[in-house]
Amino acid sequence: MGGDRGPRAVLAGMNKVAKKFPNSQFIIHGDKAAIAPPLQRYKLLRQRCQIKHTDQVVSMDAKPSQIIRNGRDSSMWKTIESLKEGFSTVAVSCGNTGALVATSLFNLKKSPGVSRPAIACLCPSSNPAGYNVLLDAGADIRANKDDLLCFSILGNQFAKYGLSINNPRVGILNVGTESHKGRPEIKAAYDLVNQIQENYGFEFVGFVEGTDIFSSAVDVIVTDGFTGNTAIKSSEGAALVIRKNLREAFQYTPFSRIGGFFAYTSLRRFFKKIDPRQSNGGVLLGLEGVVIKSHGGSDPVGIAAAITLGLKLANSKNLC
């Protein structure tokens, strides 16, 4: 219920997944009156899903504390409760991030040793796995040295079991690679992460910069949720501007239109590769259960990507 485009976009995304994964099954928590009519369009999905009616919806501007106090009948709460009680193996939401984190924290146990859960995002890179992992992408707006240490361990596990990277290279995001740079908690985390790398089976590459988020020099980028969220969204903003300019470039002259015609298939592949919708879906790490946060503004393609990510991770019990 929480996506900016409403239940219709979510259903269309689910239908894409239902087609691709014949064994997938769905429980939809939300307003039956808003969900049942558009669901009629999707015959395949209809057969494999059930609707659990809830009256209440968490709004995008609701504070996390409000959900804990008054949101227990909401579709979001019921979704996480269903995961907790074992009715579902993955929970996916397009709703309010703060509320989703608070609801998950309240209902699901923290994994042993985890100080603060984090949202991990996949960033396209030229690494063999095709992606780098950035965390925290916005589960919280702060992180102290112990949280950053915890994120390095969570990110290492995610890279190993979610992306099959042996001996992942872990870096801490900073404004420069020199060891004297950055905020005090980052410098303290540097020493902590440096000490544990061998025990946990990863390689600590030290400080990395914003330009490294998509580079092949690192697999896991550790940062606080404020910085991580801004970094991800800034890159998306840049990608959008570039797409727009490129489309315009191919309309500019008759020659460029001919060029666009010949390069059509390759350009389509290219646009798909850089499409942020294809890497939609942040994974809430550090809890006993797979919770996926989809972008609020996601369309069916993005929603399908987020659900698919959840399906792939559902069997990796080492992950969360």
Added chain:
Amino acid sequence: MGGDRGPRAVLAGMNKVAKKFPNSQFIIHGDKAAIAPPLQRYKLLRQRCQIKHTDQVVSMDAKPSQIIRNGRDSSMWKTIESLKEGFSTVAVSCGNTGALVATSLFNLKKSPGVSRPAIACLCPSSNPAGYNVLLDAGADIRANKDDLLCFSILGNQFAKYGLSINNPRVGILNVGTESHKGRPEIKAAYDLVNQIQENYGFEFVGFVEGTDIFSSAVDVIVTDGFTGNTAIKSSEGAALVIRKNLREAFQYTPFSRIGGFFAYTSLRRFFKKIDPRQSNGGVLLGLEGVVIKSHGGSDPVGIAAAITLGLKLANSKNLC
């Protein structure tokens, strides 16, 4: 002396500017033995520049405090000193950012009312001015509510007098647009900036997100130097990956190579438009003097862009 590519790249960049701006004159502070021989290549530049020899160079890993104590004979110090004493109207450096800020702060007066200077960066956007202004891009790693207020005023002035934008739209960078989100200092700054917008002749649009940095919904984006630096560098990282993928797309099949041939001119224009080198150069705002920070890794194209920015701003006395 401080650029990653050494004095040769700087000289080549200066030469580009010398050709384009017939009235430009240059003072080069640095090691004469390293500068004079390559300068021989550039006849035009040679006639319009003088070398002021210094033995000492500020290294990229030097701490700002070291420069204040022991760096007074360095090329960086002498460059700022020359600006202070009126021998030059603009100072440009590719060197250590922290040292440049510290040297500038020590030598140049703060503008009245400025709590903390900030580096302003130009981000390509579809606004009529062609750019948005983001500050702080890394003069410091922190900013409290009063600093963010100060940045909004500095950014407003820069947009007005540097980019000729009437009534600029100013936003504060946050993880969401809802007013309850974000760190305490950001929420406090929201109220402060909201109160002064009319007096200072700008429109406060509230919180903006990373995706807005390149959007036409805002002209000035205010944030702390840690977040700003990461946002800029992340976008550059994304742009680099996209460029690489696009070039590969045009090599993929014979058809796409034909497409690339026909679209060559439009693609060249496109690549120029999204080239981060073209918007290289951060302006240190809040001091009595125009100091430009160029990327350390800049090539001649980037260095020429940074110097050109300085030249354009040199006559805007309202700016700094």
